[in-house]
Amino acid sequence: MKQEQSFDIPLHDIKNIVDVEEYSLYYFLGASFFVLLLLIVVAYFLYKWLKKKDKFNLRKENYKALNNLDFSDAKKSAYDITAYGATFKDDSPRHHEMYLNLTNRLEVYKYKKEVGAFDDETIGYMELYKGMIDV
Template sequence: MAQSYDIPLHDIKPIVEIEEYSLYYFLGFASFALVLVAGVAYLLYMWLKKRNRYNRRKEHFKLLNSLDLSNTKESAYAITLYGATFKDDSPRHKEMYDNLLGRLEAYKYKKEVSSFDSEVIGYIELYKGMMDV
């Protein structure tokens, strides 16, 4: 007698596909974290870039305030060069700068020059006082 293995099984169910979303959750969270990290890195980069940026106005302001007015000829050229940075701030600055240039002409383009008179020093100090950095 041959034994038959074709026994009908009634309690075993067929394989059913289970909906699994954990991979999608993980990818969404990883994408969000990546965007967040990239945003923070960008803001940090911009902050560092702005902090270390060369500020021409600040440097020229420091140079003008540290000028040695006893060396008249070099001071006249330096005031002309560094003062031009601030001349376009307002019409008042432009007018004052042009007035100062006219007064400094006497101290440039000559081999020997005398020291600044008190009126020119007053105009120089007034122009330095007008500057906003």
């Protein structure tokens, strides 16, 4: 006599499958988005800085040229002051008036074959005009 074996054993300690909430993918995506956003902002400011750094500024260049003029050659200096100073003549009515006054004083040194050195009053006007310029 054989006994039949029963396979219907009640199991009390095994539980059903439970959904495990896993957020690591969301943390990774959030961190990746934040890093990407940070890189875009840094790249934007770097681009703006490089663009501003390489920008040619005619006013600054002409201001440097005015300050570096050699007054030993009065004729060449008179032409240079007229050319470089024209950049700043429209800054204000005062600048325009001073520029016209200065160019009238420099006429003596321009259209002659041989000219003497600048007189002290003309040099004073040139220094005053250079001092008025805001770059």
